[in-house]
Amino acid sequence: MAGKFHLKKASDGQFHFNLRAGNGEIVLTSELYKAKDSALNGIESVRKNALREGAFETKAASNGKHYFVLKATNGQVIGQSQQYTSEASASQGIQSVISSAPGATLTDES
Template identity: 70%
Template sequence: MSGKFELKKAKDGQFHFNLLATNGQVILSSEMYKAKDSALNGIESVRKNSQREGAFETKTSSNDKHYFLLMATNGQVVGQSQMYASAASCKSGIESVQKNAPSAVIDDQTS
């Protein structure tokens, strides 16, 4: 089984998606989008940018947890990871996005 994008609709009517690894764990979450087409464009941006050199920025939160941001070429955040206990596990999360995003199917749960 490959990874998948879960496209969802929030209670306020906005759209968002999560990229799940083959084990079902969320490895990347999107921002909220007003339109479904915008969320689908966000998924395509994740597919493209996950393969681009320098697209990932690693960060450390105020409680010393590690996370990463996936950036578009225009500098906008395309997605954010969960919090990781170590820098090594954060790096593994990036590698999982790089591996799973290009071929991940879209599971549209908005209907």
């Protein structure tokens, strides 16, 4: 099963998206965007940057869990993962984004 981007409108009127892997789990959540077109551009940026060397950065949270961010070429964070219990699990999440994002379909729930 292929990945899917889910575009949503937040209660404050801003837009955001989640990337769900083939198993339905959310593997990446975007920042908030003021305009829908900006969120759609963010989705395209995830598709492109997911395959770019050095685009992912794994980090440790203050609670000892691990997460990753996906950055655009300008260094701006495009999306962030959930928290994982281990760095190895976060790496598996990165692999899921790499395999899911390029061909993921878009479901517009906004």
